[in-house]
Amino acid sequence: MLKLGRHNLLRVVKETSFGVYLDGANYGEILLPKRYVPQGCKADSWLKVFIYLDSEDRLIATTDAPLVKVGECACLKVVALSRFGAFLDWGLPKDLLVPRREQAHPMQEGQSYVVYVYVDEKTETIAGSSRLELFLNEFSTGYTPRQAVDLLIYERTDMGFKAVIDGTHLGLLYANEVFQPLRVGQRVQGYIKAIRPDRKIDLMLQLPSAVAHDELTQKILDHLQARGGSSDFSDKSSPEAIYREFQVSKAHFKRAIGLLFKQQRILLSKEGIRLV
Numbered sequence: 001m002l003k004l005g006r007h008n009l010l011r012v013v014k015e016t017s018f019g020v021y022l023d024g025a026n027y028g029e030i031l032l033p034k035r036y037v038p039q040g041c042k043a044d045s046w047l048k049v050f051i052y053l054d055s056e057d058r059l060i061a062t063t064d065a066p067l068v069k070v071g072e073c074a075c076l077k078v079v080a081l082s083r084f085g086a087f088l089d090w091g092l093p094k095d096l097l098v099p100r101r102e103q104a105h106p107m108q109e110g111q112s113y114v115v116y117v118y119v120d121e122k123t124e125t126i127a128g129s130s131r132l133e134l135f136l137n138e139f140s141t142g143y144t145p146r147q148a149v150d151l152l153i154y155e156r157t158d159m160g161f162k163a164v165i166d167g168t169h170l171g172l173l174y175a176n177e178v179f180q181p182l183r184v185g186q187r188v189q190g191y192i193k194a195i196r197p198d199r200k201i202d203l204m205l206q207l208p209s210a211v212a213h214d215e216l217t218q219k220i221l222d223h224l225q226a227r228g229g230s231s232d233f234s235d236k237s238s239p240e241a242i243y244r245e246f247q248v249s250k251a252h253f254k255r256a257i258g259l260l261f262k263q264q265r266i267l268l269s270k271e272g273i274r275l276v
Helices: 210-226 239-246 250-262
Strands: 007-016 019-023 029-033 046-053 059-062 073-082 085-089 096-099 112-120 125-129 148-156 160-165 169-174 187-195 201-204 266-269 272-275
Touching: 007 029, 029 046, 046 125, 073 148, 096 112, 112 148, 148 169, 160 201, 210 239, 210 250, 210 266, 210 272, 239 250, 250 266
Parallel strands: 029 059, 096 125, 169 201
Antiparallel strands: 007 019, 007 046, 019 029, 046 059, 073 085, 073 112, 085 096, 112 125, 148 160, 148 187, 160 169, 187 201, 266 272
């Protein structure tokens, strides 16, 4: 069955001067314009193509890869506004429409937003929505604390950063637990911190485990070795500088150098730290 807004493997049924037509089964023949036809393509060849709608809402094929497919989320830039909604660049000739009713907040031209791409059942057209809670699950279905997950930051609030989890769920990173710069549209690795009583998901960026702690202490030792045994990093260093160098919070860094000091592997001073 043909999948709109996704890649399909279709057979070439005929060639023309302006492209080839592909067998779309119940949807009829679908044009692949000449500029996308690969060299050597002929009748009965099979091609992997992306199917979407052109400016006249006709099915059309392309071998170009869009920035996002139906059923996925991505951060896209608004290139135009109209009375119908906002048009976002998703890497194809026809821009992606986000109807006004599907905008969590009014979109502005030139700004980028995380949207979910779907097929509107009423119009049978591809559209986007920034109202992610309508399409993704806000409640845990099988996640466990400390489980590694892929995150896409989609909104900043007073509480922290909202994120898409593995492309299927929504969760929250608390502001007072984030020690690195984050922006809307950024993809980062994170972990499940906790499942709340209401089954909503709390997230964290760093895993507070013995393994993670051992990795950090080794990273500090490697840092010192690479600098001849001494460094100006200390418990007085800024959180931003510590994160840039070690990708951890200042609290984790202080605990790690404290442990190394107790193990008599480093010395602490006002100037920084150095190997024993």
